[in-house]
Amino acid sequence: MPAKVLVVDDDAAIRRLLRNTLLRAGYAVVEANDAKEALRQAAAEHPDAVLLDLGLPDRDGLSIIPQLQAQSSIAVLVVSARDAVDEKVASLDLGAVDFVTKPFDTDELLARLRVALRHHGGSETTRKIVERGQLSIDLDRRLVCRDGAEVHLTRKEHDVLAVLAKHIGRVVTHDRLLDTCWGADEDPRVEYLRIVIRNLRQKLEAPEPVGSIIANELGVGYRLRADP
Structure with missing residues (x-):
């Protein structure tokens, strides 16, 4: 059907x-x-x-x-x-x-x-491993690989990427990312998130164009692109 x-x-x-x-x-x-x-x-x-x-x-x-x-x-x-x-x-x-x-x-x-x-049927994917082209994100092991090689990320970079991966193809707002990855006790600011996204792009996208993997929805949030 x-x-x-x-x-x-x-x-x-x-x-x-x-x-x-x-x-x-x-x-x-x-x-x-x-x-x-x-x-x-x-x-x-x-x-x-x-x-x-x-x-x-x-x-x-x-x-x-x-x-x-x-x-x-x-x-x-x-x-x-x-x-x-x-x-x-x-x-x-x-x-x-x-x-x-x-x-x-x-x-x-x-x-x-x-x-x-x-991704119809739930707000978050239940998969433990999210794959996007040559990028593999193991949510349980906090392991990220590209072209079979491990990509070393900081704790915050892992946290932000994991949220984006759970909602792959969908926009996650700035506030949701900040609340989830920083929490109220850390006085989260959008500037901190921008730094983490910039670092993720440097590690995951190069030599591809900026935004090829993590898309910026201007003034709203970010989206992990579902299709290579």
């Missing part, structure tokens, strides 16, 4: 574009043009993923993210013209797995949807 995607947008042209794109990619598609219909369709159709606009005519799309997830384990991807950092952070904090800004590239949107569906 093909994965089923619920498209929620009050713009008929956007719904048509997304429907045609998804159908060509082999997905089953259902649609809704407001929040009430989205919740009804989610309950009736049990989609695997939702492409959710925030600017809905009856309710703010942000308000229904928890309700969509409460009905079943649905991967919610926000697709919105809103590009403010606080909107992106709020969406992710409420449980969205990704945020795509309009106008969007359909190939990129499909790629992000594939990643979300691969």
Whole structure:
């Protein structure tokens, strides 16, 4: 059975574009043009993923993210013209797995949807070893290898990479990384996180381009890319 995607947008042209794109990619598609219909369709159709606009005519799309997830384990991807950092952070904090800004590239949107569906069913992967191209991350042994050779990381570098690996392909916000890897007792700051990410990139990405493994979602957080 093909994965089923619920498209929620009050713009008929956007719904048509997304429907045609998804159908060509082999997905089953259902649609809704407001929040009430989205919740009804989610309950009736049990989609695997939702492409959710925030600017809905009856309710703010942000308000229904928890309700969509409460009905079943649905991967919610926000697709919105809103590009403010606080909107992106709020969406992710409420449980969205990704945020795509309009106008969007359909190939990129499909790629992000594939990643979300691969990890559909839980907020964190249960795998003990995460593999990404030539990179292998053993979460239990705290062992990282690239091309078969061990990469030596500091404790904080291991901590940050482990969180990203558990959410591979999905954005992890700055606050979540800081809370998880530093905690309240260490007075965490975004500057500390940036230093750790820079060091991880130097150790994991060279000689590849910066951002080839760890992507920066500007002002929001970081994402371990799922596809080489």
